[in-house]
Amino acid sequence: MTLHLHDSAAGAVREFAPLVPGQVGIYVCGATPQGSPHLGHVRAQVAFDVLRRWLLRTGHQVTMVRNVTDVDDKILAKAAEAGVPWWAHAYRFEREFAAAYDALGVLPPTVEPRATGHVPEMVELIARLLERGHAYAAPDGSGDVYFDVRSWPSYGELTHQSLDDMEPAADADPRGKRDPRDFALWKGAKPSEPASASWDTPWGRGRPGWHLECSAMARRYLGPRFDVHGGGLDLRFPHHENEQAQSRAAGDGFANFWLHNHFVTMAGEKMSKSLGNVLGVPHLLREHRAVVLRYYLVSAHYRTALEHSATSLVEAEAAYSRLEGFVRRAAERLGEPATGAAPEQVPDAFAAAMDDDLATPAALAVLHEAVRAGNSALAAGEQEALRSAYRQVRAGLDVLGLDPFSEPWASQAQGSDTARAALDVLVRARLQDRATARAARDFATADAVRDALKDAGIVIEDTPTGARWSLEGEQ
């Protein structure tokens, strides 16, 4: 089987084939840094990171473009509220988003372009649209330039809507639109807005409309036609619909596949600021390991809503610890180092699941089954079966970005090597005392050692090959 992906435009799962064999261009909508990232934001990036990792593992070269929309209405509004320059506000949160993505093990994009750095590309795109008769400068002198939806018969094709059935946009300020559904390509500067938030164009000073930057930047880095455009389900309309309309109307083929991830929900409802049910990533990372957050996000299919409750992450911790614990115990038994590149050969069933529109829940089920077999092999002392399970599990986890021996998790788990080594000497001495006591059937002393270590956050497990220790919450 080859990779099949659900294409929102087609409304169906299609066989995926790169436009250029072996090379895949992906554009993912990144942050509009107006505030802190929440779990939903990172869900999207983790989902497309898994796609990227699977493509890499199956021999593709991937160009991953993730934009930062660093100027928009909300950024200007929030910055004004906070009394800081809009660019300082945007950059502050851009860094928070980057930190959240890094923490969750999302591979850095190939390039991360900012809207503000691509005004010339936008101007060029607007010029093409004007030339082709799909855009017009507002006649009211506002400096706005609009996309003319009536001039583009396929408008609505991405979301399968017809213009006439859409609710007329309750736009507070139509500012000279021909049709209420026309959207701004360029927004003329307003006196109330900072001068630093506008750029010169042939149509006057102003700033980008919301959708324009993605079309301009996708073309700049991926060309007029590219493989995959991804983003959250809520971006389908109007954002993605408008991107596609303006790019195609300008003569670009644009995205071959549209992928949309579903939301993280709480009590069935989308996590969103307006509902006040957001879980901030920085906050969550104080309570849970990042790798557990990632496991949790990968445990549901990217196209279904992921319900979050108070126990979700506790359960994810238990589930991930089972996988991680096996990998560590197996490595110890096999004499494998706790670092280094993961094996590449994933189980066939795992590959089949991934090829089936990135069916991560099924893929994880394969790994859990391999862990069970591996644990049995561990107990039975079957080296070859153990080695096989170990390799399968690590290879699979690596595709999901969850291999405990790969970065960023490997170095996090180990802490400082020198401190760890020192601790190891001390703990081993205590374990030796315990072993002596146990041999003498002095269980009171033996248990006292274990309890003392436990109080210090060091967990002792007896195995057929002797006691092993680990730090709490790390397996």
Add this chain to the structure above:
RNA sequence: GGUGGAGUGGCCGAGAGGUUAGGCAGCGGCCUGCAAAGCCGUCCACACGGGUUCGAAUCCCGUCUCCACCUCCA
């Protein structure tokens, strides 16, 4: 009004005509000096009402409920 999606065991979450999804929690057992970890077993559900079928969570009809987008949104 338009478009799309969902209701699965205590919880999360797959599946999409017959075969164990998987995980978490619970319970019983094995292992262990006791633990921990692990293994085995158990619980074994598909919103509701009809229908098709030898057989339906999966197909059809109807009903109810919920969610998302159409305004900013991952």
